[in-house]
Amino acid sequence: MDHQEEKVKLFGMWASPYVLKVKWALSIKGVEYEYLEEDLRNKSDDLLEHNPVHKKVPVLLYHGKPVAESDVIVEFVDEAWSHRGGRILPGDPYERAMARFWVRFVHDKLSPPIWKWFTTAPGEDQEAARGASVEQLQVLEELLAVGGKEFFAGESVGLVDLSLGAMAYVVPMYEEIVGVRLVTEERFPSLSAWMGRFLGSPPVKDHPPPVERLIPRYRAMREAFLKMG
Amino acid sequence: MDHQEEKVKLFGMWASPYVLKVKWALSIKGVEYEYLEEDLRNKSDDLLEHNPVHKKVPVLLYHGKPVAESDVIVEFVDEAWSHRGGRILPGDPYERAMARFWVRFVHDKLSPPIWKWFTTAPGEDQEAARGASVEQLQVLEELLAVGGKEFFAGESVGLVDLSLGAMAYVVPMYEEIVGVRLVTEERFPSLSAWMGRFLGSPPVKDHPPPVERLIPRYRAMREAFLKMG
Numbered sequence: 001m002d003h004q005e006e007k008v009k010l011f012g013m014w015a016s017p018y019v020l021k022v023k024w025a026l027s028i029k030g031v032e033y034e035y036l037e038e039d040l041r042n043k044s045d046d047l048l049e050h051n052p053v054h055k056k057v058p059v060l061l062y063h064g065k066p067v068a069e070s071d072v073i074v075e076f077v078d079e080a081w082s083h084r085g086g087r088i089l090p091g092d093p094y095e096r097a098m099a100r101f102w103v104r105f106v107h108d109k110l111s112p113p114i115w116k117w118f119t120t121a122p123g124e125d126q127e128a129a130r131g132a133s134v135e136q137l138q139v140l141e142e143l144l145a146v147g148g149k150e151f152f153a154g155e156s157v158g159l160v161d162l163s164l165g166a167m168a169y170v171v172p173m174y175e176e177i178v179g180v181r182l183v184t185e186e187r188f189p190s191l192s193a194w195m196g197r198f199l200g201s202p203p204v205k206d207h208p209p210p211v212e213r214l215i216p217r218y219r220a221m222r223e224a225f226l227k228m229g
Numbered sequence: 230m231d232h233q234e235e236k237v238k239l240f241g242m243w244a245s246p247y248v249l250k251v252k253w254a255l256s257i258k259g260v261e262y263e264y265l266e267e268d269l270r271n272k273s274d275d276l277l278e279h280n281p282v283h284k285k286v287p288v289l290l291y292h293g294k295p296v297a298e299s300d301v302i303v304e305f306v307d308e309a310w311s312h313r314g315g316r317i318l319p320g321d322p323y324e325r326a327m328a329r330f331w332v333r334f335v336h337d338k339l340s341p342p343i344w345k346w347f348t349t350a351p352g353e354d355q356e357a358a359r360g361a362s363v364e365q366l367q368v369l370e371e372l373l374a375v376g377g378k379e380f381f382a383g384e385s386v387g388l389v390d391l392s393l394g395a396m397a398y399v400v401p402m403y404e405e406i407v408g409v410r411l412v413t414e415e416r417f418p419s420l421s422a423w424m425g426r427f428l429g430s431p432p433v434k435d436h437p438p439p440v441e442r443l444i445p446r447y448r449a450m451r452e453a454f455l456k457m458g
Contacts, residue, residue: 023345053334067330071329072326072329074325075329076323079322093311094296097308100300100301101298101400103298104298104300221404
């Protein structure tokens with residue numbers, strides 16, 4: 001096999017939480033790769049060729065073959081490098097199913113109301129989105145409290161932590177921009193403690209979220225949504 | 230271990246395509262189970278206890294432990310009974326990632342416009358939903374044509390076929406109720422042929438979709454949506 005083909009490449013964009021999630025997964029497994037920054041207003045031919053369905057980052061190129069969709073990439077990374085680095089998914093089939101269940105919960109139930117809350121002006125709609133967010137956050141709070149572990153499925157960062165990971169830095173950023181707290185230590189003690197532990201974990205320290213650069217970007221995004229009404 | 234605990238139970242509802250998908254997966258693996266029909270207007274305490282997050286069917290009970298979310302259950306069934314019956318996911322990590330990619334495509338990109346098309350009155354909005362549906366169906370048409378296999382990942386029903394499976398009987402039903410064709414043999418030759426093969430495959434013959442009973446139910450659903458405007 002050509003050495004060039006063996007190389008792993010990651011097509012990403014600095015501000016994408018989905019790309020960061022993949023970087024964290026690759027860090028857990030200790031995989032080396034070439035990182036290619038995309039300009040999403042002028043996507044490269046390579047990106048369009050490798051992800052014609054979604055035309056989005058992240059895309060992982062493995063032996064020249066593309067994998068898209070961050071949750072799919074994370075599971076792939078765990079399986080393709082199953083014998084090295086940390087374990088992202090548990091080994092037990094039931095525990096694996098639970099991890100996948102919570103990944104879908106974050107995607108389908110938690111992220112939409114938090115995004116709605118962030119992109120809505122103060123008022124009835126924002127309050128409703130806040131209520132819906134708090135209700136789903138409460139589910140995770142109980143899950144962590146009952147589990148009694150450092151992370152969602154054990155003592156190191158795994159699949160659910162990675163899926164929820166953006167929340168650890170995105171929610172505080174949203175709170176700063178909106179000027180209202182969503183995840184307080186009083187109401188969400190386990191979740192708040194998890195956020196701190198996650199931000200201090202090895203993969204995240206390896207690729208820290210670029211919060212200072214992200215704040216003006218998200219501020220502009222919120223303003224654009226408010227203008228659209 | 231108590232014999233009672235070893236038993237597999239499935240909480241379902243006769244009209245749910247998600248429940249049918251799980252029945253097909255259990256059939257592929259040759260797993261015996263007790264089926265419990267739920268009345269969704271009067272959910273059992275067992276269902277609410279086993280799926281407090283979504284309060285929905287299907288729920289699979291395995292050694293007394295619940296698994297919810299049909300796509301999660303299907304992967305669990307494949308892993309929990311990895312050494313019996315057919316293979317639902319391929320063995321190769323890259324092929325597994327591709328299967329998971331297409332499952333998410335069906336969930337995120339294909340199902341929403343088809344449902345929108347079905348629940349919208351004739352006019353501009355329905356035409357837009359039809360256009361969006363056709364665009365995504367075209368992606369699957371090409372995937373099947375290029376793959377050149379009986380099913381999406383080989384010569385027997387696998388993960389992608391199961392996820393897309395409802396389409397094989399739901400789309401013809403929608404077409405009959407709306408009075409317009411969506412998936413014609415001329416435009417979608419590979420997909421049309423797949424629909425026929427899927428409906429004739431062993432798991433589907435084992436648990437055929439109750440089309441005659443479903444038609445009045447879906448007709449009433451469409452009428453309710455049209456009334457709401």
